[in-house]
Amino acid sequence: MTSPASTEYVPPQLSAGPRPAQGPAADEGLARRLRALACTAPLHDLDTRKANLAGEYSVYAMAEVALAAIDLVTLNMDFDTGADHEQIVARLLPRVAAQAPQRPAAEHERVARWVLENLINVGSVDRGFRAVYGTFGTDGVYTRRDYDFKLIEEVPGHGGDVFLRTTDEAVNVLVGALDTDVTSAQIAAEVKLEVLINRGRLADAQLAAEQARYRTVQYAETLRRTLEATRRNVRAVDWLNAVPDMIDEALDHVADRYRHENAILTNIRKARDEAETGTDPRTAEHKRRAAELVDIVKDCIRRHTQLQSRLLEAGPLFRAEQDRQAFAPPTGHTGLDLYGQLVAPLLPLPVERATRVTDAFFTHGTGLRTPASVRVGDLVDLLLTPLVERENLGAEMPEPDLIATPDDSRFTDEQLANAKELLDLEYDAPRRLSGLLAEARLRDPELPYLVALLAIHAASPPVGTAYRQGEERLVFAVDDGTTLEDEEFGGADLILGMMRLPAGGRGPDVVGGAR
Template sequence: MTSPLPTEPVPSQFSAGPRPAQGPAADEGLARRLRALACTAPLHDLDARKANLAGEYGVYAMAEVALAAIDLVTLHMDFDTGADHDQIVARLLPRVAAQAPGRPAAEHERVARWVLENLINVGSVDRGFRAVYGTFGTDGVYRRRDYDFKLIEEVPGDGGSVYLRTTDEAVNVLVGALDTDVTSAQIAAEVKLEVLISRGRLADAQLAAEQARYRTVQYAETLRRTLEATRRNVRAVDWLRTVPDMIDEALDHVADRYRHENAILTNIRKARDEADTGGDPKTAEHKRRAAELVDIVKDCIRRHTQLQSRLLEAGPLFRAEQDRQAFARPAARAGLDLYGQLVAPLLPLPVADAGRVTDAYFAHGTGLRAPAAVRVGDLVDLLLTPPVERAHLGAEMPEPDLVATPDDSRFSEKQLASARELLTLEPDAPRRLSGLLAEARRRDRGGELAHLIVLLAVHAASPPVGTAYRQGEERLLFAVDDGTPLDDEDFGGADLIVGTALLDAAAMATARTEAA
């Protein structure tokens, strides 16, 4: 028999004690992945909830339609405006129809609108989504945090119109990243695009070009929100350091991208022009990809041109808003605190005194009344227009369609009369509920009279004495539980003592006289 091996100390990482939480950097990476997962949850939820739609919608891939909707809104929105709701639905219809070509066009439109409205989250209070995730703080304590985000939001436009705009979270869902630095992501995407083009992998290059365009849209969206916050309150934005640094970095970024994108555009055109189809399907596909890349990169250049013009206008806009908000005239008079200045002082006062105050307030608070005729010509037309003859009895009322209500009562009038007769007891001769049930079954064999007796007896367990006094009744049915169980084949509970109590008629008359 071999001797046991000498024991060695167990390493600390395998000890039975609790392991300390990871550092803040590692936990921040986990939190970013959890937020990325939360942004995709509304898309997965569409496929889970499509079974609730009235009809057979299992054939549609709702998450695929949602990604296409986010893509369309992102590419159709501009710096100042967004995408049109009906236009996005119209462009979604071919993709929806391709999933179920045999279904009617009305169903395709309903699916497209349903997906778009769920991405906007129509029906919620703030039209946003919320996810809960947990992180470890610097003290090692686990805390739950709320992550509020939106995918597509509605923004007002000129003339009362409403546009659709995608948020940063939606763009991040589209390109597969979250909380990525815009500048570094744009540079990496375009370097990747240049390498793919130089190697002739135009299919992968098209995907990289589309991702670069999404990052450009996201960069412009960041600047637009900054300028909107400045228009609302110039003090809410750090125009001393943060925004000027961001504008300088963005201008340098745009200048670099111009040189980079023009070089890429030259290489793509060269690849497109040198591709000789010669009947080869692969070469034809290569040339088609190159033509599509030309359009995408030209769109990126157009967006960078627009971004540069907005960046150059940011400084003058800040100075104009600073002058407008700093030198704006204050309000001529303070607003009225309706509760503190009117309601609270009036509550302790009598009605007569409070009425004079409220009459004076509403007489002056209703505002001016516009006259019926503000010009002499209107007054002449009003005086010379003959009065319209009106019918003496008014407009003819439509004849209502009356439908007889079916009698669905469980108990008949005969059963109700029999029950009242059974429960008409002498004041000095109460009876048990079990005896009343036995007599009810003898009178109404196989009927519902026994059930009606039980209901009336249970109702009498809490008799409405006050109501009986006010209505002038002289008798009142009551039921008392003395602890005796009910031995019955159909009902359980207590074998109540049911009786009749006489009410004091003189006291009732006195009460009615005092009330009068």
């Protein structure tokens, strides 16, 4: 029998109702880890999708090849240029061949190219990846968010070449430090490097040195993107506060790293010299590790020297771009309206008259054409090469995979027809926007939004374009200073009317009012 003083234990989450969401700080940490986890998803997806390749590719570890590709691109790209695509493929071949040495070389090359193209995400429109994750707001409401990122991107270089560059997300995946601050990560990596060297753990020290080099590349990439944005539009970058603070912080960072890396280099050389005179059977391995560390730290010093020179050039570059963009002369020509100036006038003409115009247009519009043979040797090869037998119908075309595009329009065709009917003022006097909105609200609750949208576009009608395209009528809107009194919309109560565009050379006529 239970005494009256005893009570049955009830868990807090059952007695107090549903547990509220954690605070913004805890949720931000969770969101950061979710974004970091999303960056690794494309690498795991490679091993999942390798079964779709035509052939037996299960022997290859695609994620391992992908990490090696990110590593090669990161270490081969410079401040101004990136890594060469074919060079990366060539350097990936030994690692791919080591996984399946009995397979042919053509298959190894196909695997390397397939992995690299999937890291670039060649098949997508923007060549990027997207992940969906959820966060809790301050009000405790769960909201789904999209996270767009890239791992390897193609950037244009000098002379029309295309290079590869890794993004911050790729470097984070490679290093293993997910979504960390560049400066703090660099300091922590180099302090760890110095401690490992002092303790003689050169194998672990080599890994720490490589991580420090990746962080240096990431810091230089941040500066490069800032300077590129300045060259495109100087107003898009905060040169008043954000960029000067970043440059000062980066210069202090470079000065500290110089002192630190020179001290590390001294310790490494000391460890190497001790390894040369040691009697331990592992002396050769110790010496090799020390020599590799010397090369890595020298590369870090070289990259910091390059970063420092770019930081010192950032201020003059900003002033030069400011002068260039502020005082650039405006363009003295207007764009070409292909439909109004070329297609519409040619459609009524006979073919023999229209082809003369199109031939002249495309002759001057396509530019110069390089001849097929510019040397005597090319001409001889062209004349002596036998013709290739071709099938009558040509090569078989692959069957495209067509996906129906979902119709995500807010307004239906019927609503658009009703809105145009309301704005058809050919036989009416000009009307106020408030009256049109009230009449549209009686037909459909969503129709006033479409009428208001069309009225805003009519405030500055493209008369010249409509005239060239052969339009006969055009809706126009005028603001006479009257305030719109409506339960859903605010602003000006526009006066809307219909403008008739005659085919002759006269000016437009206003229907329902004075010309």
